[in-house]
Amino acid sequence: MSFLEKMDDNIKNKWKFERETPIQSQMIPELLNGRDVVAESPTGTGKTLAYVLPILQQVDGKKMQTQALIMAPSQELAMQIVNVIREWVEGTDITVTQLIGGANMQRQIERLKKKPTIVVGTPGRLVELVKAKRLKMHDIRYIVLDEGDQLLSRDYRVIVKDLIEAANPERQVAVVSATITDEIELVAKNLMNDPIRLHVSVEDMPLSGKVVHSFVKTDARDKTDLLRGLSHLPSIRALAFMNNVDQLRMKDMKLQYNEAPVAVLYSSMSKFERQETLENFRKGEIRILIATDLAARGLDIQGLTHVIHVDVPHTIEQYLHRSGRTGRAGEDGEVLTLLSYPEERTYRKLSKGFKPVQKVWYKGKLMEGNSKTVGGQKDVKKTKKK
CATH class of the missing domain: 3.40.50.300 (P-loop containing nucleotide triphosphate hydrolases)
Incomplete structure (x- = not known):
């Protein structure tokens, strides 16, 4: 050296x-x-x-x-x-x-x-x-x-x-x-x-872990329920990203009402509130921490199993910045996108180099496959209203 x-x-x-x-x-x-x-x-x-x-x-x-x-x-x-x-x-x-x-x-x-x-x-x-x-x-x-x-x-x-x-x-x-x-x-x-x-x-990078890129198709209105479900998986420790601060606060209210082990981080929080939230996340009392790109800038959190894109990011730079927080120091990780129908075109462009795996949320588990191969549910993708 x-x-x-x-x-x-x-x-x-x-x-x-x-x-x-x-x-x-x-x-x-x-x-x-x-x-x-x-x-x-x-x-x-x-x-x-x-x-x-x-x-x-x-x-x-x-x-x-x-x-x-x-x-x-x-x-x-x-x-x-x-x-x-x-x-x-x-x-x-x-x-x-x-x-x-x-x-x-x-x-x-x-x-x-x-x-x-x-x-x-x-x-x-x-x-x-x-x-x-x-x-x-x-x-x-x-x-x-x-x-x-x-x-x-x-x-x-x-x-x-x-x-x-x-x-x-x-x-x-x-x-x-x-x-x-x-x-x-x-x-x-x-x-x-x-x-x-x-x-x-x-x-x-010689020590990069294996990172799987995956997506679950869901209606935009069902994303909060899906986050709540994911937060109860014992194996998950995730940083989740949203594009919009106002939506972030709405998610916060809904998730708090349902007592999920989820917290929200936004830039207008006081220094004390932010530190307390991060400490609870590091201790494992919170399983999913939701933030915007600005609020999560520079956060170095060890041992993240997942990065979750609640909203599909606007640019490939955003996608890479967010996704790079899992699979660090030789650990494996997963980058999971909650994909609504209007976001599919943007996601296809962003994930060209990653060969993403489709997954489905079924009976409280995240499983590989689509709704036709798992449980025979109807596909959640909706046709656009005229």
């Missing part, structure tokens, strides 16, 4: 993995050599350590100066990154603090007075702290955009650009994500200095 030889003893001693992942072996040497990087690698392939370890190697914890900034689009992802860093800096002089919306700003200002070596934050809160002259961007030499496709989307682009341009002119910038479009790559390049483009696909 060539890059480890260049690392200090603290990192060498804490490295307990049998081998590095492809994105780590590609990205770490480039960052240590001072290159700007645009890196694309599937969810769960070790991207966080691929940028964290070079930062830890290059910053100086003895300096009373904030030297590195990691940006993330969601509070949960920011908190996860901070937890990873805390693990690796234990016993060193390097310090880290999180600067996220929804948390007490005054407390964050107090922490900034102590000049943490690394800060991890969400764009809105970072801008507030820069405007209040509490976060000194000029000292920052290392910048990472995690989930860079979202941070460089039109929603955040101007904010992120301003933050990068306010940093030290000698800065190094890394953009990482599971999917990077040509547009995002172009935007990234305009903010960077001759970046190297790295790309790892699912096929490059």
